[in-house]
Amino acid sequence: MNSRISFGVVFLSLGAVLFAQAPDQAFPVRAVAVQGNRILQAEQVIAAAGILPGSTVKPAQMDAAMQKLLTCGYFDKVAYDYKPQDQGYALTWDITEVSTFYPIGFEEIPAKIADVKAILKKFDPLFGDKIPATQEVLSRYEEELNRALKLTDPVDRVRGQLATDAQGNLVAMFRPKRELPTISSVDFSGNRLLSLDDLRPLMASAAVGLVYREPEFRDILDIKIRPMYEARGHVKVTFPEITATPAKENAGLNLKVKIVEGEEYKLGEIRVEGEAERTDDWLRVGGFRQGVTANMGEVDEGRRKMEAAIKRNGFLDAKVTGKRTINEERKVVDMDFKIDAGGKYQFDRLEIKGLDLISEPEVRKMWGVKAGSPFNPEYPDFFLNKLREDGVFDNLGETKSIADVDRVNHTVAVTLVFKGAPPVDPNKTQKRPGPRL
Template identity: 40%
Template sequence: MRWAAALLVLMVAPPALMQQKKRVAPPPKPPAAQAFPIETLRVEGNRRIPAEKIVAASGLQIGRPAAKSDFDAARARLVATGAFESVGYEFKPSAAGTGYDVVLQVVEVDQVYPYRFEDLPASDDALRAALRKQESVLGDQIPPTAEVIDRYTKAIEQFLGNGVKVTGKVSTDVPGQPAIVFRPPVQRANIAEVRFTGNEVLPSALLTNTLSGVAVGVPYSEAMVRTLLDSSIRPLYEARGRIRVAFPKVVTEKAKNADGVVVIVTVNEGPSYNLGTVRLAGVAPAESEALQKVASWKKDNIANFEEINAGLGRILRRFRGYGYLRIKARVDRDIHDQDHTVGLLVTLDPGPQYTFNKLEIVGLDLTSEPAIRKAWAIKQGKPFNPEYPDSFLNDIREEGVFDNLGRTRSETRIDDAAKTVDVTLYFSGHSREGARKKGPGILD
């Protein structure tokens, strides 16, 4: 009878239970993108990193079939390098319809620092070669992120073996030149004093005071001291034509009257060199002659690189004044040891020309602002001189255009895509004076 009772219960079950809806099957998933050969493969957005390195690191290859899953994997590989803020991709049928046209879209990490090694049991060249085998995208400058530094640290430890421990940290030992330093995790003694031997051309007091200003109180490492020598002492010698100056020995001894170490630097000053022929590349021959005059480099005189660099600065300033805000320059030396001369090849890359777009004025009343706009000399669409806004404000102050003129400043906004520049001028604490000056003024 139990089966009969069960049948009875089923038969008197609530109508809702008896009328349950049948399950509806879920809609079918859209078909995955089919694999087709990659016919073209481009990179967009890269600045420092060559496109071929990015393509190699992605794992994609022209001619090899790929689908969406392959592009996702390529994106993940590029993100894992730590070299990019973001990575995207786009793929679409080629014009012939027989494969994909693919674009890798990257935004590179802006902040990158050089790296160096200290007190590790391997040469600099060997360590860098080992890292290049593993890190195919990043070069001699890397992002200071924990992930990248940790990855480099582990790669160095693996290369050194024998249980050698390494730590990587951002160092600001050299003022204005942050770097990532890989070294053993032990405390270093601070530099208490510096001395020089072997110098004759430059007095010891000058060398000692110059290096002491940047080295005393800094934890010692030979690599760091050599970096400081190159940034502070070498320019003193190169201003006197001693371009072969060398520092063959850097040793330390315990300081007697203070905690720390005394650093003793041996100097080989080398002979004096004269300036030979200077050639300019990247500009028209007719322009080269004019730029040589702007630089005022003196052939056959002592190769004073302080003056040479100042001359190059005047050339760059001239280009920027014509709107070439991103101009770059490289100086290659052609050293002739037999006759003690050094020639220069100065390669200029002006880059795009930027034009003025829009002027905004903040802090002036309806009477004063139109007069200032009228006096502003750079017209829309004309090459932008980055020195002009501050020069314009200085002229206003010197001509006494306003009574009680307070703080003024200019702000520029560069649009790299449109190659244009917007300027905002800020005024505070003033009243319009009127034309009390004799002769023409800025508002005339």
């Protein structure tokens, strides 16, 4: 929650002195403007203040409108100025909004989200997709929702608070005061291809113990269960029904997921945008096997192999994206890949740390990449592993490579770091002392 000090200030133009000196006299408002707003629209602020162009107001009403804005929870500071215009006055609101607005969220509200938002929008013109999480705003909104939805039971009444959503993002959350139940167990029906012994352990480790929210639970199904079916060519598997019943052994919920496995699909055509003449090459690089079960995990692994192959030629920013097209008639999955190679990077220079004056020149001679050559991001670690496998250093300890990528000039400088092995415990037999690094 935000705690704030609000200020109200009235700025009088010289031409408005008569207005200030005639507290009981009403004056017409010809125009209304807003300045200082960052997130809110001027129309929202004007509607919230309640003084519109064409209205006739007294000074006391102006002060009341300013206090209304100051106490609504959206502003840290509110001031107004008015000047003569067309036998009336032009009013300007000068506002400073609360520093942070948060996305708004709703959980377990007994109404459609669109209807809940409509209630709050009608109640407060300032309401939007993001709101301040000030106590004034949260209290006003929860009171209006409880009134409009006729929520009288203490555990059903809506409470507003700053909370985290399933992704860990801060949101202004409105939900009943009762605690959300957690997932006690997950079971399945309709499964034939995969057994319950295949499915239950995955969900037990991923979902049991979590607060049950259906959208987040479906995300877990897509992450844990869907890939198992797609690896077997069942690319149209669905989870049309989730039944939740109270658990007898605790206060949680037992969930039962209905699975519609669908049919098995084969891998169809592989197309690479702009590379049609090299399709056979890409089939080999990606390891794609047309006509076999469409294992979408293997397809994505093939996409990564294509991307890695392009990067090995110096295109470090390369991205390969794939789009699947399901052909219902032929029962195949066709794949269209798009290659965005980006700029080509060249090797610039090599730095070596941790070697003595004798060893460093020898390692430089072994380094196989010349300045100006396309940079292969896999080569530095390959080189270090080769040194270890060939036994170039008997007491070689930790090694690592650091690539300093210049994305403006498309060059890469590589630093190789060497460390000797830890001291040998004198109480243990040393098989081969070897020279120090």
